[in-house]
Amino acid sequence: VRHSPAAVPAALLVVLCAWAPKLAPVPAWAPLGLAAGGLALGGSGGAALLGAAAGLGLGELRRSGEIPAPAGRVTEVEGTICGLWRERVEFASRSARLCPGWLRVGRQLVLRPPRLFVDLPSAFAPPRFGTTVRVRGTLNRFPGLANATEVAPGPWRLRVKSQVFVTEVASSGAFASTNNALRARIERSIGAAGVGGRPGVALTRALVLGDEGGMTNEGRRALRRAGLAHLFAVSGFNLTVVAAFASVLAGAGPRGARFLLPGLAVIVYLATVGPEPSMLRASIMAGLALALLAWGRAGSATQALALAAMLLIAVEPAMVDDVGFRLSFGATAGLIAGTRNRFAALARLPPSLAAALTASLAAQLGALPFSVAAFGELSPLAPLLNLVAVPWAALWLLLGMAWIAVALVLPSAAGRLAPLLDLGAAPFAGLERLPPAPWVSLALPGGIVAGAAVALVAAGVLSCRGARRWLLLVAAALAATGPRPAVSALSEVAFLDVGQGDAALVRDGPFVALIDGGGLVGRDLGAAVLRPALLVRGLGAVDVAILSHSDRDHCQGLLDLAALVPIREVWSSASQLARGCGAQLALRARRGARALAAGDVVWRGRGRFEILHPAPGQYAADPNAESLVVAVDLDGRRFLFGGDLAAADERAVAARAGSSLTADVLKVSHHGAARSTPLEWLAEIRPRWAVVSAGVSNAYGHPAAATLARLRAAGVLVLRTDRDGEITFERRAAGPWRLSLPASPRAVAPTR
Numbered sequence: 001v002r003h004s005p006a007a008v009p010a011a012l013l014v015v016l017c018a019w020a021p022k023l024a025p026v027p028a029w030a031p032l033g034l035a036a037g038g039l040a041l042g043g044s045g046g047a048a049l050l051g052a053a054a055g056l057g058l059g060e061l062r063r064s065g066e067i068p069a070p071a072g073r074v075t076e077v078e079g080t081i082c083g084l085w086r087e088r089v090e091f092a093s094r095s096a097r098l099c100p101g102w103l104r105v106g107r108q109l110v111l112r113p114p115r116l117f118v119d120l121p122s123a124f125a126p127p128r129f130g131t132t133v134r135v136r137g138t139l140n141r142f143p144g145l146a147n148a149t150e151v152a153p154g155p156w157r158l159r160v161k162s163q164v165f166v167t168e169v170a171s172s173g174a175f176a177s178t179n180n181a182l183r184a185r186i187e188r189s190i191g192a193a194g195v196g197g198r199p200g201v202a203l204t205r206a207l208v209l210g211d212e213g214g215m216t217n218e219g220r221r222a223l224r225r226a227g228l229a230h231l232f233a234v235s236g237f238n239l240t241v242v243a244a245f246a247s248v249l250a251g252a253g254p255r256g257a258r259f260l261l262p263g264l265a266v267i268v269y270l271a272t273v274g275p276e277p278s279m280l281r282a283s284i285m286a287g288l289a290l291a292l293l294a295w296g297r298a299g300s301a302t303q304a305l306a307l308a309a310m311l312l313i314a315v316e317p318a319m320v321d322d323v324g325f326r327l328s329f330g331a332t333a334g335l336i337a338g339t340r341n342r343f344a345a346l347a348r349l350p351p352s353l354a355a356a357l358t359a360s361l362a363a364q365l366g367a368l369p370f371s372v373a374a375f376g377e378l379s380p381l382a383p384l385l386n387l388v389a390v391p392w393a394a395l396w397l398l399l400g401m402a403w404i405a406v407a408l409v410l411p412s413a414a415g416r417l418a419p420l421l422d423l424g425a426a427p428f429a430g431l432e433r434l435p436p437a438p439w440v441s442l443a444l445p446g447g448i449v450a451g452a453a454v455a456l457v458a459a460g461v462l463s464c465r466g467a468r469r470w471l472l473l474v475a476a477a478l479a480a481t482g483p484r485p486a487v488s489a490l491s492e493v494a495f496l497d498v499g500q501g502d503a504a505l506v507r508d509g510p511f512v513a514l515i516d517g518g519g520l521v522g523r524d525l526g527a528a529v530l531r532p533a534l535l536v537r538g539l540g541a542v543d544v545a546i547l548s549h550s551d552r553d554h555c556q557g558l559l560d561l562a563a564l565v566p567i568r569e570v571w572s573s574a575s576q577l578a579r580g581c582g583a584q585l586a587l588r589a590r591r592g593a594r595a596l597a598a599g600d601v602v603w604r605g606r607g608r609f610e611i612l613h614p615a616p617g618q619y620a621a622d623p624n625a626e627s628l629v630v631a632v633d634l635d636g637r638r639f640l641f642g643g644d645l646a647a648a649d650e651r652a653v654a655a656r657a658g659s660s661l662t663a664d665v666l667k668v669s670h671h672g673a674a675r676s677t678p679l680e681w682l683a684e685i686r687p688r689w690a691v692v693s694a695g696v697s698n699a700y701g702h703p704a705a706a707t708l709a710r711l712r713a714a715g716v717l718v719l720r721t722d723r724d725g726e727i728t729f730e731r732r733a734a735g736p737w738r739l740s741l742p743a744s745p746r747a748v749a750p751t752r
């Protein structure tokens with residue numbers, strides 16, 4: 001810090017800019033007063049005050065640029081396309097970042113709002129990167145999920161229905177045009193080689209161009225789980241590999257080439273990859289480092305990092321919330337610290353190996369607080385895997401670039417060489433087969449604080465010597481395994497907020513069952529909702545996954561969870577276990593799948609699970625009609641789960657089962673759809689509470705007004721996950737059953 005006076009002001013600026021919008025508004029004189037004080041004081045103290053003033057001011061600027069809720073309204077935006085178009089196959093659309101100059105919702109005009117995404121149907125030719133456009137569409141965002149462990153809302157997306165609503169205001173500049181042309185050439189050449197679908201080509205695209213379009217969701221999850229996802233976000237790593245390789249090549253040449261060639265290689269690479277945010281960060285940092293070197297302030301990498309952070313935040317204050325920004329700054333800061341000192345624990349290794357290991361570990365520890373905050377997990381295997389994966393990725397980055405160069409000149413030769421690239425992808429494909437175990441991926445709630453604590457303890461253990469190291473290790477182990485809440489005397493049924501879908505957790509002491517697991521397009525609810533829900537209850541596995549039917553909004557989350565946490569048994573109807581998602585889930589069950597039908601009763605601990613539908617041997621074309629209807633008796637209360645059953649089947653079940661349907665709590669069928677929950681069904685169940693599981697402002701209009709009216713007429717108290725978030729019925733020891741809403745009021749208010 002002594003040699004980098006910008007470090008403290010930069011840290012204050014970043015932290016205050018990130019926190020100010022979450023705190024109460026500060027009056028305008030506060031940052032001005034701080035700035036005046038800083039100027040008067042001078043020196044390092046004055047610089048710190050100036051940094052704090054700038055942070056507060058930028059934070060307030062972010063607050064004023066906030067986009068007014070509610071979502072779903074027609075919005076007009078003018079701005080520049082400032083990112084590359086990415087295919088969103090699941091949504092049949094293409095999406096790119098837009099840096100808006102202004103935005104208008106109704107009569108409200110917002111100047112300099114934060115960046116948002118534009119979504120265009122895949123069928124339309126998108127405006128190129130760098131062009132200034134005026135666009136009209138509806139503004140929406142993923143509203144977040146309101147459980148005891150909340151999932152933050154997503155970025156704003158402007159959904160544009162047609163090209164008619166996109167007007168070009170100004171065309172792109174020289175850099176953007178070059179990048180557009182190069183990208184288009186490469187895409188055409190890969191197309192001409194006819195090898196677009198090969199795993200090696202998908203890997204090359206991700207590694208060299210940062211285009212993950214060819215990778216599967218499972219592949220992406222496997223990389224994240226193993227702590228290797230950073231290799232596929234084009235970053236300073238890529239620039240370093242390119243520059244290092246070029247300087248090795250230039251080493252044999254004349255003196256002038258030694259500086260010229262690496263610089264040229266980096267410029268060509270930047271022009272090819274384009275304006276990825278991580279790339280801009282890396283080039284700004286490299287540029288500043290070079291400028292500082294030329295200025296004669298040798299070796300102050302911390303200074304370059306601090307200046308780059310201030311510069312980027314000043315231009316785009318919302319960047320402080322960007323996961324990529326946080327990860328790469330954390331990793332770089334760790335790397336800088338790691339190159340100055342060597343971990344004592346590695347002292348016995350040869351010096352060069354110890355230095356390399358220290359650098360790798362320090363970079364990972366620096367990024368850890370932010371990766372834990374973003375993904376809620378850490379990978380104990382990552383330090384080991386990175387040792388092999390980083391050099392491997394560097395090698396395949398160079399080979400991939402060479403292959404792209406061949407494809408540009410001789411597409412047919414590139415086609416014949418493509419199988420070679422598959423060799424590079426093979427080890428990464430193996431990651432998908434790692435089991436759902438804590439030594440692969442350890443769930444860690446508690447966000448940035450928990451991540452920082454783990455990173456500090458790990459750095460301490462690696463740096464200390466002798467007895468101190470052992471003391472620290474024992475203390476950390478005690479803290480990690482420390483006192484847990486006694487779970488044996490607890491009965492609980494929790495309806496989790498999984499957006500548009502169903503998921504309920506049934507617990508009797510250490511026994512836990514999940515009835516459905518939700519499932520949203522493009523989201524991993526296993527990692528985001530289900531595993532955290534297990535973890536806050538001190539559970540690391542699922543005893544039984546009960547699947548009502550195979551539709552995505554009930555099954556996908558369970559399938560995602562199976563990649564992270566062991567699932568012992570799967571129960572469903574015979575036909576649902578034989579098809580689609582249900583069949584895949586059955587394969588993941590440790591002790592196999594169990595086909596159930598009306599009349600079956602299974603006891604687990606003190607819980608009694610009674611199946612009421614479908615009848616044995618009954619099949620239907622519509623999976624909803626085959627929904628497994630389960631009544632759960634737990635500790636004196638009865639809960640009835642109706643899946644996605646429609647009125648005709650509900651009437652049939654009511655006629656067959658009669659008053660044995662009676663339950664205290666009813667999970668309303670089909671998310672409260674108008675064609676479910678007839679009066680005959682309610683008359684037999686006579687519930688006190690009804691739970692509707694539906695997404696905030698979902699496209700289906702669930703729950704329907706007619707259904708809510710029927711429930712009201714029957715005198716039922718209605719609870720809704722879209723309004724109340726997670727809904728929990730629980731009983732501790734000998735106390736009464738209690739209803740609680742742990743995430744109410746939810747962070748983002750429902751709009752309907």
Ligand SMILES: [Zn+2]
Binds near residue numbers: 554644670
């Ligand atoms: Zn459904």
